[in-house]
Amino acid sequence: MMNARTLWPRVVAALLLAAAPASAQILRVPSALDVRRPVAISGSVGYVQTADRADGVSGTIWRLGDALQYRGGLELGMRSGSFGFAYSRAEHDVRREGLTAPANSDGTIRLTQYLATFRSPEIPGAHQIVELSSGLAQWGNYDGSDVLSAAEAKTQNAWAVQIGYGFGFTVGDRAAITIVQDFAMLIGSKDGLESGQPRSVRQSVTRLGMRWRFRGGR
Secondary structure: OOOHHHHHHHHHHHHHHHHHHHHHHHHHOOOHHHOOOOEEEEEEEEEEEEOOEEEOOOOEEEEEOOEEEEEEEEEEEEOOEEEEEEEEEEEEEEEEEEOOOOOOOOEEEEEEEEEEEEEOOOOOOEEEEEEEEEEEEEEEEEEEOOOOOHHHHOOEEEEEEEEEEEEEEEEOOOEEEEEEEEEEEEEOOOOOOOOOOOOEEEEEEEEEEEEEEEEOOO
């Protein structure tokens, strides 16, 4: 008959043998909770074309010139793509025509955008890019010949809705060069607009940029 003194060493040895394969399996197949999601930053320069804007506050039409847009973003990768935040700024030449605008109107106005973004997954090599963005657009910081009232000089908000399509080319393990064409609608307030005047402004941006992933894998 086996006594306790001889039984315990055999029990301990059996437990160690049973635990060894499980430990090896954990090392070979890491848990999904241990895999870090990819995080990337991006920057781009774009050429912006914006349609004329009807301004209900001043009763004028803004003739907006083409501009350069500077954009930066932060993205968190998921299995279905990447979610993130983007900030952009562009300085547009503007000529105001209408009620309160002088004949020699000439100036610049800043368009700033704060956008929530979604981008299709990135794969190694050449790949297509589809982006959806929406958020706040702000017109402000006018500088020029026109003398504005307090209401006219106040920052004006709009809702931006944007879709982009383009291509990316990975460089090494972490970087990618991107070229994207964006089409956007900036939907502002209808207050003060005459019948038939649109409250939205069409905009297109062709931008060249780079994305760099500083954490996680593709």
